[in-house]
Amino acid sequence: MEYQAMVKPVIGILGGSGFVGSYLSNELIKNGYAVRIITRKRENARHLWLLPQSEIKVTKTFTKKGLSQVLDGCVAVVNLIGVLNEKWDNGKGFKAVHTDITENLLEACKRLDIPQLLQITALNANKSEASHYLKSKNAAEAILLASKVEKTTKANQNGKITSLPKVTIIRPSVIFGSRDSFTNRFHTLLKFSPPIFPLAMGHTRLQPIYVGDVVNTILKIIQNPQVRQDAYDIAGPEILTLKEIVEYIAKLAGCRTKILPLGGGLSAIQANIMQYCPGKPFSRDNLRSLKVESICTDENGLSQLDIIPTSMDSIVPGYLAKKSSRFAYYKFRDRT
Template sequence: MQRIRQICVIGGSGFVGSAIVHKLSVAGYDVKVLTRRRESSKHLILLPNVQVVECDIFNDTALSGHLHGQDAVINLVGILHETSQARFDKLHAELPARLADICCKQGVKRLLHMSALQASANAKSAYLRSKAAGEAAVLARAREVDVTVFRPSVIFGRGDQFLNLFANVVKILPVIAVAKPHARFQPIWVEDVAHVFVASLENISTYGRSMDLGGPQVYTLQQLIEFVAFLLGKKRRIVPLNDKLSYYQAYVMEKLPVKLMTRDNLFSMEVDSVCAAPVKELFGNSTTALEAVAPEYLVGDTPRGAYDRFRSLAGRTFGRR
């Protein structure tokens, strides 16, 4: 098998993409990051072996030109909320299908694709249906290109839009109404996700597979918010909402200029974002507990504050299997 050297990453300037690109650079791969605005990828430009290039990924001619001569492509493009310019179907289904087609035409032999845990063609959520369509599109070309699909639960880490969102809410509101409080998640650290992507590149056992990714512990949404409030030292009243009130809250919130939640997010949470079997180890690395990482980036006031939170966590239990 020909050694992989040249890798093109689409969606590489975001939260997960930045972690993956950094690990690829450290591993010695030559990385080309395609981005809409080079200015937004300044943090990647100085990395060794990394080239950041502006490209309209919806222009097949431009995309084909950049994929020519690449050994592998990693697709990380995804959104949580739709807008008039960014639609689930266009980004999660049509783009992967086009990418797989271009890879075949350009002779790219390896394609890694980011999907989502519980993606399903029969899902109530348009987000999960579009993710399932993207999976199906790339796996349909598995005879022509070596494809691996990754299906993570929610991803946490410095700069995430998950625990940091909860932290902002906890800091502002004395009372927090929680929609779908019993929705279950298996959060996975962004560095563990990046490790799996890089370790899978030349691992033939991953070819043609979909891989569910989750951390070592399962939490309810309410437990996660309680955990963040505890880390921040904030005493907050948390009010769990029933299904009807959860729907009304999501309906109102999706009308706001900044979308914190939509009804489609609510539909996604009706299916537990949990792996069928607990994930203890991923390609030689033990998965990292939320409690081991979150205090470092959520408690930012003083080193002493973070240390105190770490110590107090030893006697607390937030998650459950």
């Protein structure tokens, strides 16, 4: 009697070597899937080389043809590709990454009859006409949502019936976790900060969400492709100002730095200066994005998927506080 190895369904992940993608790859494999990580350079995913049930596919260009070549055989695709800054402050860099790649990906999914496409964008991306980042995210959403009004099937040039993928858009608030570029960046900046830390748009409200909750959202939608909703707005359990978050990080870092929120004018000056600092820690477009509060205005999508949101206090001390030699003192002080 011959036995055949069970073929596991393959999930393609664009941006799979990044912060969220690394968590997602591990979780998908734990739940019986194989993953195909799409990247421009194999070295970008070297921390995932030894991950079982995974393969790295390299494509130099994210064109329709290039994506069709690397995604063939996938049962679902998750698009995590995103950048926080562009070289020039004109929107073209964001459009190329967020909007154009999404359009090419949709066409590739149609060509390959991939039944499911999940797009990760940003909470309240439709509420800014100024931020190039948010506008490009919203434009990508518009392309995907427009495809849903097409007929469910259409004939291609060869007369073959091509199914449109089931598209689901996931809009998270700012994401935190041990490898994030949010809490870790502020932790690093605070270590070298003077006694007063000037903070642009410090009164903007955010609803930070744990990366594990984002991954669970993606997993639940993949496991149930017949989800009724086209989009889910997801966020954490707490609404905090940026100032409150940075003060919390400072406490974990053992810093006595005073956080000073800046008004609109001073925030703009800070952005204009830091725009040209190495690594571009804060740009003019970051400032424009921060003018839009990243909070759920409707029902939190996590509750719709029966996911209990994870608080910052249950996760962040585990990876930030231990970096500070003074944390033991602050922990003791809080108990007195």
